[in-house]
Amino acid sequence: MSWTDERVETLKKMWNEGQSASQIAKELGGVTRNAVIGKVHRLGLSNRTGVAPQPSPAPQPSAASAQPSAPAAARPEPAPQPAPEPAAEADEAEDAPIPMSAARRAIIPAGQPLPPQPSANEISPEALAKVSEVEKGAKKLTLMELTEKTCKWPVGDPATDNFWFCGLPTQSGKPYCEAHVGVAFQPMSSRRDRRR
DNA sequence: CCCTGATTCGC
């Protein structure tokens, strides 16, 4: 495969969207993430943000052999990550409205204990916010489309057709994506003093 | 171990 105009276009688009090289490679097909990264560099868009500050004239001594053991220094300011922070502002108090809408109240088919929905009590508001945001950009996979590398967090009501799995890339061996891991594995707190 | 991007260098 070669870098046709379209493919480069897709590459640029996805790269600027913040997609990872491997994802882009997967999307394009026929290339590895290395190829993507290599192309990205050749295109000069290694930095995903606007424009590269540039020109610190960094005279590179090209030593023929021998190992460069002196990292000269002067890195052009890296990574201002485009992190649109919806930032929850002055939100009053106590309710932690999980964007689950009317979902829960319906029957939850007690089929198999799928990933536990948090009872949304005292999960960190940040995590919740993150989750709701993530869900907007979720891949909305079906059950069969899940892999070991896709977030298996269920969203919506399984009893309706408005149900799907997050599907975003998991961070490691975890079943969920970063955001959902945050609410899935509650460190345990809050529930420890249940009176009985 | 999984992943990320960065660099090098033979092709």
Place this chain on the structure above:
DNA sequence: GCGAATCAGG
């Protein structure tokens, strides 16, 4: 120009 191999983090 291309990208596999490698490097350097998380």
